[in-house]
Amino acid sequence: MSASTKPRVAVFKMASCDGCQLQILDAEEALLDLAGAINIVNFAEASSYMEPGPYDVTLVEGSISAPEQIEQVKEIREQSKFLIAIGACATSGGIQALRNTQDAGAFVRTIYPTPEYVKTLATSTPIADHVRVDLELTGCPIDRGQLLGALSALLAGAMPRISTSSVCVECKRRGYVCVLVAKGEPCLGPVTRTGCGALCPAFGRGCYGCFGPSQPPNTDALGRRLVDLGLPSKLVADKFRFITGWAPAFREAADAIADGRKDEEVAAP
Template sequence: MKPTLAVWKFASCDGCQLTILDLEDDLLALTGAIEISDFREATSAVVEGPYDLSLVEGSITTPHDAERIQEIRRNSKALITIGACATSGGIQALRNFADVDEFTRVVYASPQYISTLATSTPISDHVSVDFELRGCPIDKRQLLELVSAFLIGRKPRIPTTSVCTECKRRGVVCVTVAHGTPCLGPVTQAGCGALCPAYNRGCFGCFGPMESPNTSSLIPLLRRLGRSDTDVERLFSTFNAGSEPFRKAAGHG
């Protein structure tokens, strides 16, 4: 019998789930190797758990979700988080540095109906996680690698080095050194295949901090390249704003 797969959504944009559907030709190979038992983005047909593998997208932002993830963990042999929201809290973790009550009062006509937490937190803050796949969104080659490794029981090849390693292997010319473009590549984890630098753009940090991010050395360089303190704060206040190295680099303490 094939192992079973469930895909879950929490606070997120669905982009990582769509990456699964975007596997195209490999999607058939995936369904050949694993039984999709619960994946609401793809099908309304649902098979009851427990599941061999759960992929979890999104962060925990409501009391209800904080309970729901416990149930999913109980129903999953292995639980892998997919994407920046699930692994660091996502862009919505900016609420962690602001007043959520004030937000709800400003945005909603009847804020008393809103039940939300003051923070957006990664799944690993709530339950034990077997692997965290980075990215906003995740990279489909990395997802295939991770699921293939899981099925065969080997260590996945998911590097934790900087994006620079991917630029150099691809032969991409460094946008910082050759063009003076500010780039978060040196402090950001590889995985995207150096997508933005390959198109002459600086890295936006979608894959979060690399294994040993030296942001305090990179920040003076960003300043030399013409970025103000506010610009630097904004550079680190995106999809992985909740991760500790980027949170500190942005001055959120």
């Protein structure tokens, strides 16, 4: 394909650590094929050469956390035929959404010597809260294979298929021994969306939910199980509030566990 007929692709970031963008740059042997198939015309992490829109496919990393990002993401949407939100921040608000239930202004006043210079929103929210998103790739960071698969599908004119099954489905495919059953390790895999290749269980650790909730998950039942394993209910709530804690299913789970705990305290003699 000549440069003129290749899809024009742009990559932007909002509030984020750039880790998802690095997954693209880390694509190694696929990079040359990628460069041959698409025309990356705006990717500040990779090049200072930046073309204006419109773009055929736009990847947006990061959450909306500052007032100017609301306008910026609307402009990006207008310039983009197909917009993909990439990563936990762009799809759920990210770790920085921990502020959403707190007094964000107090953090700013505590951390910055001149807080009046810092313009920030009280909440950190996903891209889809602000503009229409055509596809979400979750994860902290995203899975490179999943991104390349999505781009390959789009190049072939097909809608990418992103599985909503649990991490367990992939964990078992790979033959890993269940860390929850065999070691009593707290694991969010049963309620977390697959995509990472069951990376944490592969190393004997419980999943911490960075790909966000799976299909409507039964967080109540898993929460009860983690408490049965000996985890204090506050810690169980904190597990759901972690990387993708603002995703509605995990947020509600954490709130329900925290509420239940309050009830227990009231009921205690």
